[in-house]
Amino acid sequence: MTEEVIFAIILHAGNARAEAYDGLRAAQAGDFPKAAGHLAAAEAEISAAHRVQADMLQQEAQGKKTDISLLIVHAQDHLMTALAEKTLIENMVEMHKTIRQLTDKLEAVTCQE
Template identity: 70%
Template sequence: MTETVIFEIILHAGNARAEAYDALAAARAGDFAKAAGHLVRAEEEIGVAHRAQADTIQREAAGEKQDITLLFVHAQDHLMTAVAEKNLITHMIEQEKTIRDLAARLEAAR
């Protein structure tokens, strides 16, 4: 396994996390369309990182020995964290929508 693959996973997982947090910021500002765009880009970045990971796994399954380094473990951690945070942020954005809807209803009822 080359360091290029490892850094590809780290780079794209980091990009995914940044997009997810940008989505959350947009949602908190009330711009849910912008938030949705960031989530799409986060998912695309996760896809790139995941393909690099899957290629490595497939090569090992085909019998090509893969050297598992601490740097590779670090890359795996970045990807797992990016996926988990993106999923959590997706739920947080839905909660933000609900909170804004309920606040608007409450204000209208006053």
């Protein structure tokens, strides 16, 4: 297994994290369509990393063993962290939507008084 393959996982996982955080910032600003776009891009990056990982697993299942290196562990750590953060950020975006809706309702009621 080449280092290039391992770095592909790191690259896609890092891109996924960056997109997820861009999505969170968009949600904090109230731009939920933009947030959704960033989260979709994050999911695409996670999928790309998973494809690389699946190829590695298939090679091992076919008897092509890979020496476990610190670099592989590092790549897996990046991927798992990106997955966890993306999931958390998706929930945070939903919370921001709810907060925005409640704030809008509260402002509407306050304006009527």
